[in-house]
Amino acid sequence: MSLYCPKLLYVFSRGITSVAKATNRRKLPLSLTVRHFSIAKVVYSKKEDKPEILTEESFVFTLVKPHVFTEVLSSFRTDKKIQLEAKSHGLTKSLFKKVFSSFTKKLARQVSPPPRVHGISSKLYNLDALLPLFIEHGCSVYPSLKQFSDLRTISDISEPTLWYENARSIKRKIVYHAGPTNSGKTHAALQRFYEAKTGVYCSPLRLLAREVCQKARDHGVHCDMITGDDRDYHYHENDQASKVACTVEMTNLFRRYEIAIIDEIQMLSDMERGWAWTRAFLGVCAPEIHVCGEARAVDIVRQLADECNDSFEVVTYKRLGKLRVKKHPVESFNNLKPGDCIICFNKSRIYSYQKKLNSLGINSAIIYGSLPPRTKLEQAKKFNDKDHPCNVLITTDAIGMGLNLNIRRIIFSDLYKTTLTKGGRRELKQLTTSHALQIAGRAGRFNSQYKDGEVTSLSSKHMPLLHKLLRQTAPEIKVAGLHPTFELLAEFANVLNTKSLSEVIVMFIGMCEMNEKLFFLCSLKECHDIAEYLEDANACRGISLRDMYTFCSSPISSGNKEVLSVLAAFVNSYANNVAVTEQDVKSLLRWPPPQQAKSKTEIERLESLHEVLRLYMWLSYRFKDIFRDMFAIKTMRRHVDRLIQNSV
Ligand SMILES: Nc1ncnc2c1ncn2[C@@H]1O[C@H](COP(=O)(O)OP(=O)(O)OP(=O)(O)O)[C@@H](O)[C@H]1O
Numbered sequence: 001m002s003l004y005c006p007k008l009l010y011v012f013s014r015g016i017t018s019v020a021k022a023t024n025r026r027k028l029p030l031s032l033t034v035r036h037f038s039i040a041k042v043v044y045s046k047k048e049d050k051p052e053i054l055t056e057e058s059f060v061f062t063l064v065k066p067h068v069f070t071e072v073l074s075s076f077r078t079d080k081k082i083q084l085e086a087k088s089h090g091l092t093k094s095l096f097k098k099v100f101s102s103f104t105k106k107l108a109r110q111v112s113p114p115p116r117v118h119g120i121s122s123k124l125y126n127l128d129a130l131l132p133l134f135i136e137h138g139c140s141v142y143p144s145l146k147q148f149s150d151l152r153t154i155s156d157i158s159e160p161t162l163w164y165e166n167a168r169s170i171k172r173k174i175v176y177h178a179g180p181t182n183s184g185k186t187h188a189a190l191q192r193f194y195e196a197k198t199g200v201y202c203s204p205l206r207l208l209a210r211e212v213c214q215k216a217r218d219h220g221v222h223c224d225m226i227t228g229d230d231r232d233y234h235y236h237e238n239d240q241a242s243k244v245a246c247t248v249e250m251t252n253l254f255r256r257y258e259i260a261i262i263d264e265i266q267m268l269s270d271m272e273r274g275w276a277w278t279r280a281f282l283g284v285c286a287p288e289i290h291v292c293g294e295a296r297a298v299d300i301v302r303q304l305a306d307e308c309n310d311s312f313e314v315v316t317y318k319r320l321g322k323l324r325v326k327k328h329p330v331e332s333f334n335n336l337k338p339g340d341c342i343i344c345f346n347k348s349r350i351y352s353y354q355k356k357l358n359s360l361g362i363n364s365a366i367i368y369g370s371l372p373p374r375t376k377l378e379q380a381k382k383f384n385d386k387d388h389p390c391n392v393l394i395t396t397d398a399i400g401m402g403l404n405l406n407i408r409r410i411i412f413s414d415l416y417k418t419t420l421t422k423g424g425r426r427e428l429k430q431l432t433t434s435h436a437l438q439i440a441g442r443a444g445r446f447n448s449q450y451k452d453g454e455v456t457s458l459s460s461k462h463m464p465l466l467h468k469l470l471r472q473t474a475p476e477i478k479v480a481g482l483h484p485t486f487e488l489l490a491e492f493a494n495v496l497n498t499k500s501l502s503e504v505i506v507m508f509i510g511m512c513e514m515n516e517k518l519f520f521l522c523s524l525k526e527c528h529d530i531a532e533y534l535e536d537a538n539a540c541r542g543i544s545l546r547d548m549y550t551f552c553s554s555p556i557s558s559g560n561k562e563v564l565s566v567l568a569a570f571v572n573s574y575a576n577n578v579a580v581t582e583q584d585v586k587s588l589l590r591w592p593p594p595q596q597a598k599s600k601t602e603i604e605r606l607e608s609l610h611e612v613l614r615l616y617m618w619l620s621y622r623f624k625d626i627f628r629d630m631f632a633i634k635t636m637r638r639h640v641d642r643l644i645q646n647s648v
């Protein structure tokens with residue numbers, strides 16, 4: 001016996017009782033209990049092994065006993081045709097995933113508990129017929145899908161070369177300096193920087209920007225240094241020098257230079273920061289551009305140069321001095337020697353190692369990412385100083401790019417590091433060959449105390465993997481990271497008719513189309529999470545999307561709730577047009593801090609203070625009227641910096 005009831009078409013949204021009503025039966029047939037009803041039209045057969053299928057209507061969802069809810073949906077999810085069709089309605093891969101998840105939850109609520117999967121082929125079911133319901137559900141969750149075609153046009157970022165008119169208006173020559181670490185690539189490119197009348201050096205690290213600025217000044221070149229939260233002008237802010245060393249994110253695309261250097265160009269494949277290298281490369285306005293980096297990025301950069309109509313040449317380099325991978329591990333701290341550098345990826349471990357070395361009478365310097373730049377410099381300086389008793393360095397990979405330190409031997413204490421996945425999650429991952437080579441390359445720098453370098457591990461258990469990593473060739477880089485420009489996001493928000501930056505970001509990620517042979521979208525997770533936090537805290541009411549975007553791009557970690565709450569207070573003041581003064585900051589931070597930090601927790605507290613003061617400085621360069629006590633805050637920052645230096 002079969003039963004066909006058109007009224008059940010949307011029964012899933014109305015609940016089970018309506019099934020009974022619609023079938024005009026008070027009691028449902030014996031073999032089907034209420035929970036067996038799923039969505040839509042119901043067809044069932046008394047014979048369990050022979051389901052009757054009704055296909056004359058466009059939407060058919062077949063239920064047999066026990067029915068196949070999960071299986072059908074799983075086929076729906078993986079069906080290529082369905083995915084393509086959904087995409088043409090704006091449900092791109094990531095949106096499809098999100099909508100699918102809420103769609104199944106909604107269905108599951110109707111069929112609770114979820115039925116068991118029964119081995120009935122999903123081919124029996126008309127998946128196409130489920131699609132309209134799915135899309136309708138998608139539109140109810142993301143109403144903006146209704147404006148899909150407009151949004152699709154805006155979120156098409158397949159030709160980012162066209163974003164930079166200034167750069168496209170000139171003929172550019174690209175020189176790629178390709179080679180392993182310590183082969184003199186940056187040195188060679190810098191010679192042109194010193195000679196040229198005007199120039200920009202784009203650095204992967206603040207410390208390296210400072211190192212290059214200092215080197216230029218030592219050559220008698222007038223050079224400014226610009227990072228997100230720090231400026232060091234040769235003359236004055238309003239009278240900028242002809243040369244500038246900046247962090248790559250700060251590259252000025254509106255100024256014309258005779259020469260530009262973009263260092264560590266292979267970083268354009270970085271999940272989080274890659275966009276900054278791509279932007280600088282596509283957008284810098286200079287007829288002569290030198291890029292320095294690993295050989296594995298030559299092809300992608302050549303392709304980008306072709307896209308920009310730039311000429312392209314490669315100069316290859318060989319390592320200056322030897323780098324020996326040792327057979328034996330160090331095993332014990334008693335075997336440490338001057339010039340040793342221990343690599344760990346964990347702050348706590350850095351401190352515990354330092355304590356152990358202290359107890360052995362070994363004076364060590366430490367460097368890790370969240371230490372203030374001046375402290376890092378100070379630590380590097382004492383380690384580099386031949387006459388200073390400190391001759392061992394304990395560090396994270398914060399020293400891993402381009403820096404020149406007096407290291408004789410790199411000792412890996414670990415080969416695993418927490419990294420960001422493509423999905424925006426943090427995972428403990430094995431170092432890549434390229435990463436391990438970059439770090440190892442810090443040993444035996446040309447022109448340093450140790451011409452040849454050595455690499456080994458602390459414990460024997462890491463030796464086989466270390467050898468394997470350093471023997472391998474790092475894979476070719478195929479794609480470069482991109483971020484949408486703010487203008488694109490603003491247009492997108494306009495069509496969406498929303499002021500919520502987090503919503504704009506989610507929708508943009510979901511919809512954006514790009515040339516996937518050349519590009520990928522960098523993670524916008526930090527920006528999204530900060531936006532969501534500020535929106536939830538209701539801190540950003542009344543401020544423009546552009547300002548919101550600036551606040552959410554500030555250099556803080558969305559994981560640090562303490563700093564986030566300070567940012568929310570800052571944004572709130574900005575929204576109310578109330579200046580944030582030195583006094584305000586002092587009371588927020590319960591100033592002054594204790595004179596010396598005695599434990600790692602106390603040092604971390606000082607680091608948090610430093611991060612807030614750094615945030616203020618960063619904002620003061622962007623919203624001068626509200627964050628107006630730049631000089632007083634700079635003094636406070638220096639004070640905290642000194643306290644940290646005295647404590648580590
Ligand atoms: N021709 C040279 N004359 C004098 N010093 C040099 C020369 N080439 C390189 N050096 C010095 O050797 C050190 C390493 O060079 P450089 O930093 O240019 O290497 P790199 O290839 O850029 O390394 P990395 O990949 O680690 O950035 C630097 O201190 C640099 O000043």
Ligand SMILES: [Mg+2]
Nearest residue numbers: 185186292402
């Ligand atoms: Mg270099």
